[in-house]
Amino acid sequence: FGRRLHYLRLSITDLCNLRCAYCMPPEGIAKLPHDQVLNLEEMARVARVAVGLGVDKIRLTGGEPLLRRGLARLLAELAAIDPRPDLRLTTNGLLLAEKLPLLLETGVSTVNVSLDSLDPAVYGQVTGLGAEAGAKALDTVWRGIEAALECGEMAVKLNVVLLGGINEAEITDFAKLTMELPLAVRFIEYMPVGRNTPFQPARFLAAEEVLRRVGRMGRLEHLPARPGDGPAQRLRLAGAKGELGVISALSSHFCATCNRLRLSAEGKLVPCLFSELAVDLLPILRRGADDSELAEALLQAARLKPREHDQAPVNAHAAGCFMSRLGG
Numbered sequence: 001f002g003r004r005l006h007y008l009r010l011s012i013t014d015l016c017n018l019r020c021a022y023c024m025p026p027e028g029i030a031k032l033p034h035d036q037v038l039n040l041e042e043m044a045r046v047a048r049v050a051v052g053l054g055v056d057k058i059r060l061t062g063g064e065p066l067l068r069r070g071l072a073r074l075l076a077e078l079a080a081i082d083p084r085p086d087l088r089l090t091t092n093g094l095l096l097a098e099k100l101p102l103l104l105e106t107g108v109s110t111v112n113v114s115l116d117s118l119d120p121a122v123y124g125q126v127t128g129l130g131a132e133a134g135a136k137a138l139d140t141v142w143r144g145i146e147a148a149l150e151c152g153e154m155a156v157k158l159n160v161v162l163l164g165g166i167n168e169a170e171i172t173d174f175a176k177l178t179m180e181l182p183l184a185v186r187f188i189e190y191m192p193v194g195r196n197t198p199f200q201p202a203r204f205l206a207a208e209e210v211l212r213r214v215g216r217m218g219r220l221e222h223l224p225a226r227p228g229d230g231p232a233q234r235l236r237l238a239g240a241k242g243e244l245g246v247i248s249a250l251s252s253h254f255c256a257t258c259n260r261l262r263l264s265a266e267g268k269l270v271p272c273l274f275s276e277l278a279v280d281l282l283p284i285l286r287r288g289a290d291d292s293e294l295a296e297a298l299l300q301a302a303r304l305k306p307r308e309h310d311q312a313p314v315n316a317h318a319a320g321c322f323m324s325r326l327g328g
Contacts, residue, residue: 001307007260008055010043011327012074013063014265018092018137019128020116022161022190022203026128038267040070042285044077046263049294051081059088059112061327063265066095075106090114090159090327092127094137096144100151110155111148112186115141117167118174126166149181157184162205164190175214178242186232186245191273207233207246214244231258255308261301264326269298271305273326279304 014032019025038046047058058078065071066089078087088110089103096113103111117123117138124134148156160167160174174185187210190203214220214237223234223243232245255272262270267282279301284294 001256001305003256003258003305004054005259005261005302005305006055007057007059008047008050009059009061009260009262009327010047011061011063011263011265012043012065012071013037013068015067016062016064016092017067017094018064020114021126021128022163032266036266036282038263038265038282038285040074040077042267042281043074043263044081045285045291046281046294046298047078047085048081049291050261050298051083051085052291053295053298055085056083057086057088059090059327061090063327064092064094065089066091066099071099072102072106075102075108079106086110088112093141093144096141097147098144100144100147104151104153108154110157112157112159113141113145113148114159114161115145116161116163118170119167122167122170126163145183149183155184156182157186159186159188161188162190162207162210164203164205166203168205171210171213172217175217175237175244178240178244179237181242183242184234184245185242186247188247207248210246211235220244255306258305261298261305262326268326269301270326271301275304275306277304 014037016024019028047055050058060075062068068074075087078085084107087106087108089108090112091114093113093115096111116126120135120138121131123129123138124131127134127137129137145156145158148154158174158177162168162171171187174187177183178185187207189207190205211220214235217237219238221236221238223236225234232247234243234245236243258272262273263281264270264278267280267285268278269281270278279297281294281297284297
């Protein structure tokens with residue numbers, strides 16, 4: 001369909017230290033048996049073959065990727081791939097300050113912090129931590145964000161899942177952060193992804209409404225798309241040090257420009273976040289297949305990528321892999 005798929009999202013663990021309401025139930029879900037999770041060598045091998053096919057951007061995700069044992073070794077192997085891909089990482093931020101030296105040492109260019117509220121009580125509600133633990137955790141996350149900004153060596157983005165009736169009152173608070181801080185705030189529409197929690201239509205808030213509210217704060221400048229950019233529509237409040245973005249997966253499909261494939265922690269290569277289709281790389285990797293067979297499996301997943309998904313706010317339905325195993 002005329003798309004160039006050059007972005008691989010690599011889920012390196014199904015483990016997470018939060019229980020976000022839109023991702024998993026309060027009690028969590030059973031972790032994968034150790035032998036069903038890709039090992040570090042297998043992940044690095046898939047990445048090398050993908051780069052050989054034209055992938056130039058790799059994002060580590062999870063679960064919470066900073067929980068993965070051997071992360072330093074994996075990052076070093078990914079950084080050594082020739083040509084070297086742009087390495088990025090998505091985290092909930094709880095371990096960001098602790099792991100920041102490692103990320104800088106291995107040349108991670110961008111860190112995305114999933115942060116759905118600046119209010120301790122709301123943060124505790126969304127993450128499942130509760131009020132007291134939520135307040136402490138939010139402080140820890142913010143210290144990590146400040147440390148990443150202060151180092152001046154990587155881009156910092158905040159991923160905010162919009163939840164009607166829960167964090168929608170904070171849209172302008174997040175936007176105000178970009179006036180004084182050189183970070184990017186991405187507002188992401190709530191989506192019916194995974195099988196862990198039911199989709200709640202009342203929680204859906206369209207990106208258009210976000211733009212309307214932010215527009216009241218001042219003049220919005222539209223920023224041009226850059227090579228390799230993802231689906232976010234980029235904007236900036238006049239005079240701001242940072243920028244804003246909206247990702248409208250339901251209200252306005254961006255399927256025609258989607259540039260990614262996703263590899264789950266258990267080795268499922270998923271062509272679309274809402275897709276029931278996947279190519280299982282685990283048996284291919286463990287039966288001693290050569291790189292040409294692995295490359296063909298990646299190409300097969302690319303061919304399975306649909307022209308567009310069938311989700312919309314009026315008929316949203318649960319679909320796809322467990323988010324804790326696939327990443328956002």
